[in-house]
Amino acid sequence: MKTRAFTLKYGRGAVSLRLPEGRLLHVLEGRERPALADLPSALREALEHPVDAAPLREIVKPGERVAIAVSDITRGWQRMPETLPPLLDALNEAGVPDDRVTILIAVGAHRMNTPEEFQEICGAEVCHRVRVLNHDARDPAQSVPLGKTSRGTPVAVNRIAVEADRLILTGGVIYHYMVGYGGGRKSIMPGICAERTIQASHLWSMDPRPGGGRSRLAQSGITDGNPAHEDMMECASLVPPDFIVNVVPNLAGRICGVFAGNWVSAWRRATRLVDEIYGVDIRERADIVIATAGGYPKDINLYQTTKTMDNAVHAAREGGACVILSECADIREPLEYFRWFDHPSIEEHDRALRAAYTIAGWCALITREYCRQCPTILLTRPENAAFARRAGLIPASTIEEALALARERCGRDDPTYTVLPNGANTLPLAPGAR
Secondary structure (H helix, E strand, O other), X not given: OOEEEEEEEEOOEEEEEEXXXXXXXXXXXXXXXXXXXXXXXXXXXXXXXXXXXXOHHHHOOOOOOEEEEXXXXXXXXXXXXXXXXXXXXXXXXXXXXHHHEEEEEEOOOOOOOOHHHHHHXXXXXXXXXXXXXXXXXXXHHHEEEEEXXXXXXXXXXXXXXXXXXXXXXXXXXXXXXXXXXXXXXXXXXXXXXXXXXXXXXXXXXXXXXXXXXXXXXXXXXXXXXXXXXXXXXXXXXXXXXXXEEEEEXXXXXXXXXXXXXXXXXXXHHHHHHHHHHHEEEOOOOEEEEEEEOOOOXXXXXXXXXXXXXXXXXXXXXXXXXXXXXXXXXXXXXXXXXXXXXXXXXXXXXXXXXXXXXXXHHHHHHHHHHHHHHOOEEEEXXXXXXXXXXXXXXXEEOOXXXXXXHHHHHHOOOOOOEEXXXXXXXXXXXXXXXX
């Protein structure tokens, strides 16, 4: 039988495989968009002609203190070393010198980033020009209380961001498996909120019924009626941001869209581009789905890889199997994620999460939900095998081993296949899914 070759990203390298072409249902790559030929120029144009806002030079005033929220190392694909220098230059031209600017790494509930990672995130030039700091959600002294959302979430946000004269959000927009889409308000919640705010707001990602697990409304591509998204928007509105600069990547991971201006409408315009690129209709679900997280840093740990698992499950039939390619060089991070697997059942896990919600606990819960719905084989480093088994996944150290396990688990000698070369981003939409 004729076969088709694939080369899929894995860590900083790639994995090659061949599949029988006659059994291949879908290769879900999304719709290609050309990368911006000159990203700095595109950014300057966006700053001058923003969405539903005055140009940035008219918003900031000479001598004002400006805080800029920048995503952490897990979002290294956002190309901030290219976008931040023109943004700082624009602030300089508006009368805001570098020593009046602070970059806050929007760590959220992730680990702190190292000084070396600051340079990877922002670029060496930026790190020499302005002050760069981690937001520490676990340090109560760093955050200022701002009230509560209509759902009762107590909102506390980084003091530097609150006390700055202007707050600018940066980031990237792709699908997000809890709040519909990344970017926008996520730079504030969870990015620069206190831990208690993060935990309380994310609790809305749970089904209101005890034992119900994840809310069916807290899903990729869904914002209308999504309680987690709606609470997050209220958290951000209590600050609120003065300006936003968000980017959208194309299939190759290069920036194909820059959206600046109003923190709500510019972000919503970016989400429409995400739908155009990454929302892909499928005619049927496959016996085996093969998905790569997209290489480093998207496959830096298992916690981040759950986003790829989520998309893969959308394309797999009931009783099928998924093969996830994720090197997980930092699989132990965060350790709390793995502690949740100490609960002997998914039902006990659900009860414990409702009593003391954390994002890591939610990610661990949905990992269990994926594995219950669809056996999941994880192609990863051999030393990660025990961690994979603890999370309910089936480890494999070669693609040949992974595919053999998948055929065994799906129960078919001649299975159908679907491949997701951009598994962390591409959302398969089965008939009736929307």
